Amino acid sequence: MDFKIVDDFLSKEELEKIDNRDFSEDIREAEKNGTIVVSEGPWEETVKAVKAKLAANATRAITIRVPVRVIERYKKRAAAVGIGYQTLMKQMLEAAPV
Structure with a gap:
């Protein structure tokens, strides 16, 4: 198979490796x-x-009042694990029994 290299982004060998x-x-x-x-x-x-x-993975923006002290705790915990606090809050909501 012949390859045309565009702007030398990938070498011919790299393209062949991907192709195979x-x-x-x-x-x-x-x-x-x-x-x-x-x-x-x-x-x-x-x-x-x-x-x-x-x-199934769609999201919707909502407005909810959360005490500042709760948000600050989430921010600290989220920073400790390297994620955003809103992501952590969503994960906790998802895992919570309803």
């Missing part, structure tokens, strides 16, 4: 961790699966 690589393990891992949707059916079924995944 088996991505099956990457796809299995992505499917397991939820970063890819794989469908055995027709394209329409894949589109439905992607839309369902997007809908």
